[in-house]
Amino acid sequence: MMLWYKAWLETRMRFSIALVLCVAFCSELIISLPRVGSGKVDLVGLHGVHYALVFVWTLGVTLLMMGGLLSEKALGSSSFTLSLPVSRLHLMTARTLVGLIESVALAAAPWIAMLILAGSNGEPRRYLTQAGFHIFFLLAGGSTLLTIALLVSTLIEGEYTAPIASLGIIILLAYTFSGNDFLAYSPISFMTGLRYFNRHTGALAGTVPWLPALAFIAVSICLFVVSVKIIERRDF
């Protein structure tokens, strides 16, 4: 439990800034959107803002996952951490789980703000379901990006080079999978929910795509395991 406490203290400043930025950015976009009917924002508008959220969420989560033992090695505090009676696996797990919880908050809080500001246009249940769908897509696809950032933080110890490298990989990933043939394999495309967006209804439709979601989560687990193995074999 104390490792969770440590991970929280380590990331809380970055998390707070990312949370404020995500909520403020999405809120500003909602406020600036054209209104329909009784002055509400329609689902198409919300879907558009979700695109922007994918961008800031990725940025925020990348920064949140920086740190860890390699960064501590650069700062000199890794010796204290490694002298504690805990395994490197436990250290990594606690840090990742705290990052995961924070990333859920980074996805949910902006959507709560968006729903409040947009109004439900008389369909609160539908708006809530759509919010849930979007958050699901964002987190399932985003878990891959989260663990990419984790992996990079176990390979590069620079305070600035690690997040830059991580974002570089994510941009490369987005570019590589941008062709129509590969779009289904793109975690970023999945995060936006584009493939499930119905232009006529202005909402995400169809059954919950469990299989691709689980595939992205499986990739994330693999990346986590690789990160742990790297840290376990590393000299500090």
Add this chain to the structure above:
Amino acid sequence: MSCVPSIHTKNLTKAYGSTQAVRGLNLAIKPNQITAFLGVNGAGKTTTIKMLLGMIRPSDGDASLLGTSIRDAKESVRMRRNIAYVSESKQLYDYMTVGQILRFTRPFYSDWDTSLEKELLDTFELPVDRRIKTLSKGMRTKTALLLAFARRPKLLVLDEPSDGLDPIGIEQMLQKLVTLCSEGTTVFFSSHQIAEVERVADNVCMLHRGSLVLDSSMDEVRQSYRQIDVGFSHPIDQSAMLMPGVESIHCSGRQMRITVRENAELVMGRANDLGAVSVESAPVGLREIFLEKAMDSK
């Protein structure tokens, strides 16, 4: 009292490419005693300590701490409940306050001594609400020492513990080391401060270029090591004085300075046999031995 060494290394080696940082180290650190670990910068002290604590993997050999092999990762985690370590950098988490790092560390150790924690907070005058980032180097060192002492370890490993401390802080730290040792803690500490070592250490080990060049009790060092100054009326080949126990010979004209670790009487007798006009023997301090061993290899 247990006779099992608190630290036992067998041919412990660490190589970085073609550079050997630690070469076949064989150590047996006696329990419930204070052992100093000496060596110039880059001698391999920190590498050795980090290997013992599982932070660096040995290239060869093995070691055990409190009877547990360092190669067993699971046992190594369990073993660390009984070991406290203060690193050379003394860096802790900058984003925590002194109070927060105490709160964080305490639950890992079932033997944590809250009354000792309070006593040391008072003695070291540590501000619990201050962020570690804003503490001076000395205060950081004191915080690191507090975290190590309060967990009541069976084995205390310190890497340059007095670094950054003022004379009062050094005195407090040394007194605490002696107290902890008398209460059953084995202390293994590296230092460049020979005066500190001479004051508190029961044993001394010295590493030079990764190899063990001295492993002795302080009593043996005080009693056995001698510096013998010999004056001859005629030039003499220094090889004539080479015999068991002679550590080094320095010649300057007809004067010869011989450092011996044993057999001082035999060496003096040989000098007399060779026609020495003056033979004087004096005890050697640890500082001289340290310099001798470090300079000799250069």
